[in-house]
Amino acid sequence: MSTMTNKCDGRKVSKVRRSSSSVEEDSGESNIGGEGHLKKGPWTSAEDAILVDYVKKNGEGNWNAVQRHSGLARCGKSCRLRWANHLRPDLRKGAFTEEEERRIIELHAKMGNKWARMAAELPGRTDNEIKNYWNTRIKRMQRAGLPIYPPDVCLRVMHGNQESVNVGTLRDEANQHDDLSQTDTLDIPELDFKLVKVCPGLSYGPSICDIPESSMVEMSSDSSHGYNHMFPVMPPSKRLRESDMQYGYLDSCISDTVPIFEQYGDYTCDKISDHTQLSSPCDPILNTSDQFHGDDTYGSHATLNGNTSSSVPLPGAMKLELPSLQYFETQHGIWGTPASPLPSLESVDTMIQSPPAKPSPSDPVSPERSGLLEAIIYQPKQLQVANNNSLQATPNDCVRKEVKISTMKSKPECDEQGGPYFPLDQSAASVATNYTSISMCLVDAPQSVETIQDHNIKQELGTQYPAYVSGKKENWNQIDFTRPDALLDLGWYGSGIDCDDYDGDRFLFKDAFSPFLGQDPDG
DNA sequence: AAGGGTGACAACCGCACGAAC
DNA sequence: GGTTCGTGCGGTTGTCACCCT
Numbered sequence: 410m411s412t413m414t415n416k417c418d419g420r421k422v423s424k425v426r427r428s429s430s431s432v433e434e435d436s437g438e439s440n441i442g443g444e445g446h447l448k449k450g451p452w453t454s455a456e457d458a459i460l461v462d463y464v465k466k467n468g469e470g471n472w473n474a475v476q477r478h479s480g481l482a483r484c485g486k487s488c489r490l491r492w493a494n495h496l497r498p499d500l501r502k503g504a505f506t507e508e509e510e511r512r513i514i515e516l517h518a519k520m521g522n523k524w525a526r527m528a529a530e531l532p533g534r535t536d537n538e539i540k541n542y543w544n545t546r547i548k549r550m551q552r553a554g555l556p557i558y559p560p561d562v563c564l565r566v567m568h569g570n571q572e573s574v575n576v577g578t579l580r581d582e583a584n585q586h587d588d589l590s591q592t593d594t595l596d597i598p599e600l601d602f603k604l605v606k607v608c609p610g611l612s613y614g615p616s617i618c619d620i621p622e623s624s625m626v627e628m629s630s631d632s633s634h635g636y637n638h639m640f641p642v643m644p645p646s647k648r649l650r651e652s653d654m655q656y657g658y659l660d661s662c663i664s665d666t667v668p669i670f671e672q673y674g675d676y677t678c679d680k681i682s683d684h685t686q687l688s689s690p691c692d693p694i695l696n697t698s699d700q701f702h703g704d705d706t707y708g709s710h711a712t713l714n715g716n717t718s719s720s721v722p723l724p725g726a727m728k729l730e731l732p733s734l735q736y737f738e739t740q741h742g743i744w745g746t747p748a749s750p751l752p753s754l755e756s757v758d759t760m761i762q763s764p765p766a767k768p769s770p771s772d773p774v775s776p777e778r779s780g781l782l783e784a785i786i787y788q789p790k791q792l793q794v795a796n797n798n799s800l801q802a803t804p805n806d807c808v809r810k811e812v813k814i815s816t817m818k819s820k821p822e823c824d825e826q827g828g829p830y831f832p833l834d835q836s837a838a839s840v841a842t843n844y845t846s847i848s849m850c851l852v853d854a855p856q857s858v859e860t861i862q863d864h865n866i867k868q869e870l871g872t873q874y875p876a877y878v879s880g881k882k883e884n885w886n887q888i889d890f891t892r893p894d895a896l897l898d899l900g901w902y903g904s905g906i907d908c909d910d911y912d913g914d915r916f917l918f919k920d921a922f923s924p925f926l927g928q929d930p931d932g
Numbered sequence: 933a934a935g936g937g938t939g940a941c942a943a944c945c946g947c948a949c950g951a952a953c
Numbered sequence: 954g955g956t957t958c959g960t961g962c963g964g965t966t967g968t969c970a971c972c973c974t
Contacts, residue, residue, distance in 0.1 A: 470958090470959075471958075471959085472958080472959075473957080473958065473959090485958075485959085486958095486959085486960095489959075489960085493960095522961095522962070522963080523961085523962090524961075524962065525960075525961055525962085526961095536960095536961075536962080537962095540962075540963085544963095544964095
């Protein structure tokens with residue numbers, strides 16, 4: 410039992426949660442009437458009957474009048490929710506079907522956390538139901554270190570977007586203004602870095618999922634679609650029901666249609682998991698940045714978004730824990746073919762729970778402290794530094810870079826406010842961009858990537874490259890991945906660079922990651 | 933078998949926003 | 954321009970079922 414402020418009646422009320430169904434025995438006098446004592450908690454069948462009767466007579470809407478006219482001791486909002494989520498005659502109860510699940514995933518990939526809109530696409534399902542399903546799924550995937558979006562959905566969405574992009578109307582279904590064509594103007598998401606919050610509470614636990622979702626939201630210019638599009642990897646629970654799941658993509662899904670980064674990312678994670686001696690999955694990226702020789706790459710789409718975004722050349726994220734294209738068991742029949750099992754979840758757990766590297770007292774937002782997100786986002790700046798032949802980042806560099814980032818003219822994500830929103834790419838950009846300024850200064854990572862990546866990763870990377878990583882070498886170096894639109898030029902959406910040049914791109918991708926892998930790009 | 937831990941789910945709250953008045 | 958209402962969504966919490974010890 411907990412005491413909460415009841416916004417409906419503005420008083421503290423005792424909150425007793427019960428089963429979701431109506432509480433028969435609780436249909437006493439306290440539920441009805443008593444305008445000053447609005448009831449909370451589970452609905453009784455009597456209340457349901459009253460509400461249903463009222464709606465039948467008066468129709469939906471004007472919910473605050475329900476209490477006044479029906480004597481129901483519920484605030485209008487509660488009535489609306491009860492009706493919408495439980496009493497509506499067209500509700501479809503029961504578990505989501507596979508088709509519905511797939512549809513939800515697709516819709517989410519397209520529109521993000523637009524639960525109501527998603528519900529509109531799924532007759533009989535409520536936004537709350539979908540939201541709960543999705544959140545549960547996210548948690549499950551995070552725990553398992555699996556991608557939020559299956560590759561086929563990513564591809565479908567990307568293809569769908571591609572067409573829009575090509576016509577300059579990368580437009581969300583419901584968004585009628587703004588589009589990525591504007592983003593293509595090379596504007597960078599406009600972010601108010603004053604609002605970027607450092608999360609001192611971020612504990613060392615180098616995974617995106619460790620970062621409070623609220624922090625993600627705060628970091629994002631549009632909180633409505635922040636973390637869900639990330640590519641978080643949650644420390645697997647010690648006891649994971651999905652432990653018996655199969656991971657089919659590793660063998661079957663790694664194809665030219667599957668972004669290599671997910672594969673690599675998960676693979677990396679898995680390998681790291683196998684090497685539990687690693688103190689931190691995050692550290693390597695921090696020190697290997699100077700091994701990169703790219704331009705202002707990374708960030709943006711490249712970072713935190715599920716399959717697609719993580720597929721972007723974001724070696725850091727990849728190196729860290731971005732999960733691969735693995736699916737939990739219920740998805741097998743849909744997307745994956747069972748294949749290589751993951752390393753034990755315990756090993757992953759060990760990795761994640763391993764003691765942090767020495768945090769720098771002067772660096773409260775060090776990736777070492779704040780985890781994967783910072784590390785991932787930090788990567789672009791490291792690359793900038795590297796690109797500037799400043800393999801030895803200095804505090805001055807930090808200041809300089811921060812100023813640069815802070816003064817970037819950027820374009821906000823266009824969701825309701827502005828236009829298209831693509832979960833597979835946008836939020837990552839926001840978060841990445843937002844965090845760049847605070848994470849870029851964290852350059853003193855002591856470990857080298859080789860220490861954790863091991864040759865296995867090299868092999869993996871050396872043999873497979875993302876088909877969408879296209880373009881010429883110089884293009885690669887010229888891409889500014891801190892810009893949400895950068896990847897459009899990379900063929901991220903199939904636009905810009907000719908996608909037919911995939912084969913030619915492999916060397917590019919390899920080159921980009923060779924330093925990170927301790928390989929000779931030309932070797 | 934019992935108790936504790938955990939995950940999945942349901943339901944609600946708080947806040948923000950827009951439309952209507 | 955202010956208020957009311959409805960809506961959307963993130964976040965939180967309670968309940969239940971399952972699993973493990």
